[in-house]
Amino acid sequence: MKKQISLVIFSCLLIFYCNYSIASDDQSSGPAGWKAGISRAIITPQEPIWLAGYASRTHPSEGILADLWVKVLAIEDSKGKKAVLITSDLLGFPRKMSDHIRNQIAVRYGLTRSQIILSYSHTHSGPVLMGALFDIYPLDEQQLKVIKEYSLNLEKKIVDLTGEAIQSMVPALIFSQSGITRFQVNRRNNSEASLTAQSDLKGPNDYAVPVLKVTDKSGNLIAIAFGYACHATVLDIYQISGDYPGFAQIELEKSHPGVTAMFFQGAGADQNPLPRRTIPLARQYGNELAASVERVLDENMKKLDPVLSTAYSEVNLKFSKPPSRDSLIKISNEAEGYQKSWALNQLRALKDNGSLITSYPYPVQVWKLGDQAIIALGGELVVEYSILLKKLFGPDIFVLGYVNDDMAYIPTETILKEGGYEGESSQMVYGLPAKWAPGIEDNIIDEMKKLASKTGMKQFSQ
Ligand SMILES: [Zn+2]
Numbered sequence: 001m002k003k004q005i006s007l008v009i010f011s012c013l014l015i016f017y018c019n020y021s022i023a024s025d026d027q028s029s030g031p032a033g034w035k036a037g038i039s040r041a042i043i044t045p046q047e048p049i050w051l052a053g054y055a056s057r058t059h060p061s062e063g064i065l066a067d068l069w070v071k072v073l074a075i076e077d078s079k080g081k082k083a084v085l086i087t088s089d090l091l092g093f094p095r096k097m098s099d100h101i102r103n104q105i106a107v108r109y110g111l112t113r114s115q116i117i118l119s120y121s122h123t124h125s126g127p128v129l130m131g132a133l134f135d136i137y138p139l140d141e142q143q144l145k146v147i148k149e150y151s152l153n154l155e156k157k158i159v160d161l162t163g164e165a166i167q168s169m170v171p172a173l174i175f176s177q178s179g180i181t182r183f184q185v186n187r188r189n190n191s192e193a194s195l196t197a198q199s200d201l202k203g204p205n206d207y208a209v210p211v212l213k214v215t216d217k218s219g220n221l222i223a224i225a226f227g228y229a230c231h232a233t234v235l236d237i238y239q240i241s242g243d244y245p246g247f248a249q250i251e252l253e254k255s256h257p258g259v260t261a262m263f264f265q266g267a268g269a270d271q272n273p274l275p276r277r278t279i280p281l282a283r284q285y286g287n288e289l290a291a292s293v294e295r296v297l298d299e300n301m302k303k304l305d306p307v308l309s310t311a312y313s314e315v316n317l318k319f320s321k322p323p324s325r326d327s328l329i330k331i332s333n334e335a336e337g338y339q340k341s342w343a344l345n346q347l348r349a350l351k352d353n354g355s356l357i358t359s360y361p362y363p364v365q366v367w368k369l370g371d372q373a374i375i376a377l378g379g380e381l382v383v384e385y386s387i388l389l390k391k392l393f394g395p396d397i398f399v400l401g402y403v404n405d406d407m408a409y410i411p412t413e414t415i416l417k418e419g420g421y422e423g424e425s426s427q428m429v430y431g432l433p434a435k436w437a438p439g440i441e442d443n444i445i446d447e448m449k450k451l452a453s454k455t456g457m458k459q460f461s462q
Contacts, residue, residue, distance in 0.1 A: 032078040032306065033078060033171060033172070033173065033217070033306045034075060034076065034077060034078070034171070034172045034173060034174050034214075034304075034306045035075065035076040035169040035170060035171055035172055036073065036074065036075050036076075036169055036170065036172035036174065036214045036222060036223065037073075037074045037164075037165045037166060037167065037168035037169035037170065038071070038072065038073055038074075038165055038168065038214075038222060038223050038260045039071070039072045039074075039161040039162075039164035039165040039168060040069055040070065040071040040072070040161070040260055041069070041070055041157055041161055042067045042068065042069055043068045043069060043070050043088070043089070043090075043154060043157065044064055044067045044068045044240055045061065045068075045127050045146075045150055045240065047146060048060035048061050048062065048146075049061050049127040049128065049143070049146050049147065049150060050127070050128045050137050050139060050143050050146075050147065051124070051125055051126065051127065051128065051238065051240070052090075052091035052092075052124065052126055052127060052128040052129070052132065052133065052137075053091045053122075053123075053124030053125075053126075053133075053233070054124060054136075054236055055136040055137070055337065055338055055429075056236070057137075057236075057238070058138075059238070060143060060146075060238075061127075061238050061239065061240050062238040062239060063238070063239050063240070064239060064240045064241075065125070065235075065237075065239035065240060065241035065279065066240070066241040066242055066246050066247065066250060067242075068088075068089035068090070068123075068126055068127075068240060068241075068242055068246070069088070069089055069242070069246075069249070070086065070087070070088045070089075070154075070157060070158055070161060071086075071087050071088075071161075071260055071262045072084055072085070072086050072087075072158075072161045072162050072164070072165035073085045073087075073165065073214065073223050073225060073260075073262060074162070074165035074166045074168075074169055075169075075172075075174065075214075075308065075369070076169055076308075077306045077307055077308035077369075078306040078307065079307075081115075081308045081310075082109075082111060082115060082166065082308075083111070083115040083116070083117075083308060083310055083367060084105070084111065084115065084116055084117070084162050084165060084166070085117045085119065085225060085262070085264070086116070086117065086118045086119060086158060086161075086162065087119045087120075087121070087225070087262040087263055087264055088118075088119065088120050088121065088158075089121050089123050089126055089241075089242035089245070089246050089263075090120045090121065090122075090123065090126045090127070090129065091120065091122055091123060091124060091126055091128075091129070091132065091133075091406070092120045092122060092129075092132060092402060092406025093118060093120060093129065093132070093404070093405065093406055094129065094130070094131045094132040094405070094406060094407075095405045095407060096130075096131055097129060097130060097131070097132075097151060097154075097155060098118055098404055098405050100155050101118060101155050101158050101159060102116050102118060102404075104155070104159040105159055105162050108159065108162075108163060109162060109163060109166055111162075112312070113312040113363075113365075113404075114310035114311050114312035114365065115310050116162075116404075117264075117365065117367070117374075117376050117400070117403050117404070118158075118403060118404050119264040119265065119376070119400060119402060119403045120265065120402055120403075120406065121232050121242060121243070121245040121246070121263050121264075121265055121402075122231060122232045122265050122268070122380075122402050123232040123241065123242045123243040123245065123246060124231075124232060124233045124235065124236060124243060125232075125235050125236075125237070125239065125240055125241040125242070125243050126240065126242070127147065127150055127240075128147050129147065129150075129151045129154070130147055130148050130151035130152075132406065133429060133430065133431075134431075135338040135341040135342055135345065135429070135431055136337075136338040136429055170216060171216065171217045172214055172215060172216055172217065172222065173214070173215045173216075173217065173219070173303065174212060174213070174214050174303075174304045174306075174369060174370075175212070175213040175214075175215075175301035175302060175303050175304060176210070176211065176212050176213070176301060176302050176304055176369070176370075176372040176398070177211055177213075177296050177299065177300075177301040177302055178208045178209060178210045178211065178296070178396065178398075179208075179209035179211060179292040179293060179295055179296040180207045180208060180209060180292060181207065181209055181228070181288050181289055181291070181292040182205070182207045183230070183273055183274075183284075183285045183288055183289075184205055184207075184228070184229065184230035184231075184268065184271040184272065184273055184274075185201055185205075185271065185272055185273075185274040186201070186202060186203050186204060186205055186270060186271060186383070187231075187270055187271060187272040187274070188270045188415070188418075188420065188422065189202035189203070190202055190274075192272070192274055192275075195274055195275060196275070204383055204384060204387055205229070205271060205383060206229045206266060206267060206383050206386040206387060206390075206399070208229070208266070208386075209226060209227065209228055209289065209292045209293060209296065210226065210227045210266070210398035210399075211224065211225070211226045211293055211296045211297070211301070212224070212225040212226070212369075212372075212398075213296075213297060213301055221256055221259045221297075222259065222260070223259060223260045223261070223262065224252055224256070224259060224260070224261045224262070224293060224297065225261075225262040225263075225264065226248075226252075226261070226262070226263060226264070226289070226293045227263065227264040227265065227266045227398065227400060228245070228248075228263075228265070228266055228268070228289055229265070229266030229267045229268040229271055229383055229386060229399075229401070230244075230266070230268040230271045230272065230273050231268050231269070231271060231272050231273065232244060232245050232265070232273075233272055233273065233276065234273045234276040234277065234278075234281050234282035234285060235276075235277070235279065235282050236277065237279075241282070242263075243282055244273055244282050244283075244285035244286045244289065245263035245265070245286070245289070246263075246286065247282055247283050247285070247286025247287065247290075248261070248263060248285075248286040248287070248289040248290045248293070249261040249262070249263055249286075250286070251286055251287055251290035252290045252293060252294070255290075255294070261290075261293075264400050264402075264403075265400065265401055265402035266381075266383075266386060266399055266400060266401055267377075267381040267382060267383045267384075267385050267386035267399050267401045268381075268383065268401060268402075269379075269380035269381050269382045269383070269401060269409055269410065269422055270382045270383055270384075270415070270422050271383055273285050302370075302371075302372065303370075304369045304370030304371070304372050305370035305371070306370070307368075307369075307370055308367070308368070308369055309366075309367070309368040309454075309455040309456060310365075310366070310367050310368075310455070311365065311366045311451040311454045311455050312363065312364070312365045312366075312451070313363075313364055313365075313447060313450070313451060314361035314362060314363050314364070315361070315362050315364055315443055315444065315447040316359045316360070316361055316362070316443075317359060317360050317362045317436060317437075317440055317443055317444075318358060318359045318436070318437040318439070318440075319356075319357070319358055319359060319360070319432065319433055319434040319435070319436060319437055320434045320435050320436065320437045320438075321434060322346070322356045322433040322434040323346075323434070325347070325350060328343045328346050328347050328350070329343075329347065331343035332344050332347060338428065338429060339428060342428045342431060345431060346433055349433075356433040356434075357432075357433060360407055360408070360432070362377075362378055362379070362405075362407070362410075362444065363377070363378040363403070363404040363405050364377055364378075364444065364447045364448060364451060365377070365403065365404065365451070366448070366451040366452060366454075366455045366457065367455075368455045368456060368457060372396070372397075372398070373393060373394075373396075373397040373398070373452070373455070373457045374397070374398045374400065375389055375393070375397055375398065375399050375400065375448065376400040376403045376404070377399075377400065377401055377403065377410065377444070377448075378401075378402075378403055378404045378405040378406070378407060378410075379401065379402070379405065379406060379407050379408050379409065379410045380401065380402065380406070380408065380409040380410060380422070380426075381399075381401025381402065381410045382409070382410060382411055382412060382415055382422055384412040384414070384415070385399070385401070385410070385412065385441075385444070386399040386401075388412070388441075388445065389445075389448065391460070391461060392445070392448075392449075392459055392460060392461055393452060393457055393458065393459060393460060394458065394460050397457075407430060407432075408426065408427060408430045408432055408436075409421070409422045409423075409426045409427075409430075410436075410440070410444070411423045411436065411440065412440075412441045413438065413439075413440065413441040413442075416435065416436055416438065416440060416441075417438075419435075423435065
């Protein structure tokens with residue numbers, strides 16, 4: 001007993017001194033630090049399934065180029081506050097699925113919406129999910145059945161994996177830093193067809209490669225979470241893959257056996273990987289992204305204090321005036337394909353509800369790990385938001401688009417006025433009644449400012 005007590009005292013002293021000496025150059029080390037846990041599962045569909053993202057595909061998938069994954073990083077700060085980052089090789093979760101998943105996570109593990117980031121890489125070589133962009137795919141009964149079954153299994157798997165990640169948490173250190181790479185091209189301001197003849201490219205772009213590094217207390221790498229703002233649209237073939245983000249994860253996991261590499265999409269809605277359309281190009285961009293992450297890992301990264309703040313809200317974004325019943329009837333008679341389906345769906349909604357929806361609850365989220373701010377916004381976020389938010393909150397913040405709900409493109413005020421796919425016509429693809437109303441940018445940024453002040457983020461300009 002006596003021996004045990006003196007051992008405890010000795011250990012305490014040792015911890016105190018170690019702590020003290022480390023704390024002199026780094027305040028974040030100590031016994032009550034971060035905890036982190038990882039879980040992962042392959043989610044590659046096992047039978048032919050319609051692939052998501054393009055209206056041009058004419059039949060279900062044929063074979064597998066690379067497996068798809070869901071990966072979960074659970075973290076806990078020194079006061080026991082938890083959060084989970086869920087990444088997935090998928091095009092996007094519609095609200096219904098995301099709500100099911102996040103509600104279940106709340107019920108089973110007590111995490112609120114602010115503590116869950118449900119991210120999707122936006123690969124266009126992954127399966128169609130239940131209720132997602134159904135108007136643009138010619139799905140028969142058999143495919144609808146396959147998609148429904150896959151989606152239900154997926155929801156369950158993600159919820160179970162979240163529990164496993166929380167269960168597996170061990171004492172950890174977390175670091176952050178941004179790298180850089182430049183293979184995305186602003187697709188609104190450059191023509192893909194004449195790209196090879198261009199000697200200069202027009203922006204804007206965000207070349208940052210945000211990286212979170214998670215190690216155990218001894219510094220052994222456990223997980224790497226990294227992002228990039230660029231559509232995952234190198235490939236439009238019938239083989240399943242995670243596109244360039246999938247290849248980047250594979251490459252990093254090859255050079256760090258046993259480590260989990262997780263990709264989150266940035267504000268890449270108006271950014272394409274160009275040139276594109278070949279498997280070697282998808283691998284090349286994956287390798288370029290992985291190389292930029294490796295460089296960051298090799299350098300001194302910022303060690304984050306074990307203090308976690310999270311905030312989440314849904315801001316009501318309004319739609320412009322929808323087309324009249326007469327013009328919907330005209331479109332339904334004259335148009336083909338998804339435009340026809342869209343008009344018929346709007347007419348059905350008018351009949352069932354007497355009116356069309358006039359606004360949408362848009363998810364806005366902030367995490368702060370130590371002094372690393374992470375902003376996560378729903379839908380297909382154009383790069384101008386990232387640039388705007390970095391002006392407001394500093395260049396080191398991480399900006400994620402494509403989280404929690406894939407409801408639409410999210411244009412800035414300028415892009416909304418200009419129109420085009422990201423400003424207007426994509427609303428039809430998403431089955432929404434009209435384009436967004438003016439004021440969308442201010443509404444999102446104002447809400448962001450509120451969440452930022454809640455989490456103690458520093459604002460650099462008004
Ligand atoms: Zn997209």
